[in-house]
Amino acid sequence: MVPAESLVKKSGKSIATALASENATIKEKRPRKIVIIPIVAKSVEYEVLKAIGAHIEDFYSKFNFSTKIIPKISIRPFLEAYNEFRGQFLGRVFLYRLATIRVNLKVEAVLGVTDVDLYESGLNFIFGLANPYLGSAIISLHRLKPEFYGNDEDDELLKERAIKEAMHELGHVFGLEHCKDIKCVMHFSNSIADTDLKGKNYCERCEKELEQKLGWAK
Numbered sequence: 757m758v759p760a761e762s763l764v765k766k767s768g769k770s771i772a773t774a775l776a777s778e779n780a781t782i783k784e785k786r787p788r789k790i791v792i793i794p795i796v797a798k799s800v801e802y803e804v805l806k807a808i809g810a811h812i813e814d815f816y817s818k819f820n821f822s823t824k825i826i827p828k829i830s831i832r833p834f835l836e837a838y839n840e841f842r843g844q845f846l847g848r849v850f851l852y853r854l855a856t857i858r859v860n861l862k863v864e865a866v867l868g869v870t871d872v873d874l875y876e877s878g879l880n881f882i883f884g885l886a887n888p889y890l891g892s893a894i895i896s897l898h899r900l901k902p903e904f905y906g907n908d909e910d911d912e913l914l915k916e917r918a919i920k921e922a923m924h925e926l927g928h929v930f931g932l933e934h935c936k937d938i939k940c941v942m943h944f945s946n947s948i949a950d951t952d953l954k955g956k957n958y959c960e961r962c963e964k965e966l967e968q969k970l971g972w973a974k
């Protein structure tokens with residue numbers, strides 16, 4: 757949700773250079789992987805991770821991606837992202853750490869799913885964040901839970917919202933920007949009402965662009 761450019765500058769040239777050569781080979785027809793990493797303070801429901809993984813795999817398999825959920829990791833290594841005055845975690849810190857994990861795993865993309873509340877400079881909160889140069893994305897379930905808004909728990913609604921945010925941030929990872937179509941998953945969510953209004957998939961135009969960026973489709 758934050759312009760990728762501001763993060764790229766901070767990430768330094770060395771990472772960008774290393775990834776540039778990697779991106780040159782991304783168009784080759786070879787198995788590719790998206791890894792989902794639960795980053796847990798209290799709990800991230802496995803059912804939600806499974807729903808995200810299934811939807812992502814369903815869509816991205818046409819680009820030869822498979823999806824894997826790896827065992828949860830603790831929020832502890834991310835505590836430097838914590839702002840005690842806000843009671844929230846700075847999103848970009850997750851992207852850097854996740855990018856390191858991605859390089860170690862030798863995969864194309866990593867998606868962190870956390871239960872802590874995220875923010876970025878200039879924004880009260882963010883549902884998620886991504887950076888195409890780092891190949892990493894993070895989403896927070898905190899404000900996707902109906903109970904955050906004083907409503908009853910609803911696992912199906914939570915899964916649907918999480919799928920939308922995951923597809924949105926992965927779209928950014930693969931180079932998509934925000935879309936004007938309010939039903940497209942790449943539409944910017946300013947509030948949970950925007951998230952609920954949009955669909956779980958890319959509009960025709962965004963999907964075409966994704967095909968160009970990912971090089972080929974089965």
Ligand SMILES: [Zn+2]
Binds near residue numbers: 757758924934944
């Ligand atoms: Zn966005």
Ligand SMILES: [Zn+2]
Binds near residue numbers: 935940943958961962
């Ligand atoms: Zn679109």
